[in-house]
Amino acid sequence: MAGIKAKMKVSDLRRALKALSQKELIDIIIKSYQSSDDIKELLLMTFNADEALEELFKKYKTQIKDEFFPERGFGKLRLSQAKKAISSFKKITGDEGLTFELMLYYVEQGVDFTNTYGDIDERFYNSMLSMYEKVIEQCNKNEDLFKAYKERLEAIVIDTEGIGWGFHDALEYLYYSIEWGEEEE
Secondary structure, three states: OOOOOOOOOOOHHHHHHHHOOOHHHHHHHHHHHHHHHHHHHHHHHHOOOOHHHHHHHHHHHHHHHHHHHHOOOOOOOOOOHHHHHHHHHHHOOOOHHHHHHOOOOOOOHHHHHHOOOOOOHHHHHHHHHHHHHHHHHHHHHHHHHHHHHHHHHHHHHHOOOOOOOOHHHHHHHHHOOOOOOOOOO
């Protein structure tokens, strides 16, 4: 069976929703809620943001951790799943600060994984470097963010000493590219 190819623009959706009664809208929202975990989380954030934010952060942080160090067995190292957790969290919550925290946590888990199990492959290191670079870009835009995370950012570089594929050197280069410099406080 071929996939559904019909698409609806947001403007068309808006027009169709405006034509519905309140009861019909409620029914659509309830059906959507029952059929999709993403919609459940989105509605949870909409109606109960404070409690939901903490709960969702823990959920997505656990998803990242489980790709590297699950409760049982060995990590599957599905980097796309770990990165999807970050993007899903950002999309659902819109919380830039906690999204930054998840991005940094992703790199920390990757470094811990390498230090635990030994050298991985170039694809793995490129993924870690790409995420670390995004973290550094945000730090370059916000000195307070850099100051708050400076020790963790530096620890990543220190913890990669001796890791192959130029990984340590690239992380070190990115870290020292931060525009706020090493001024004494």
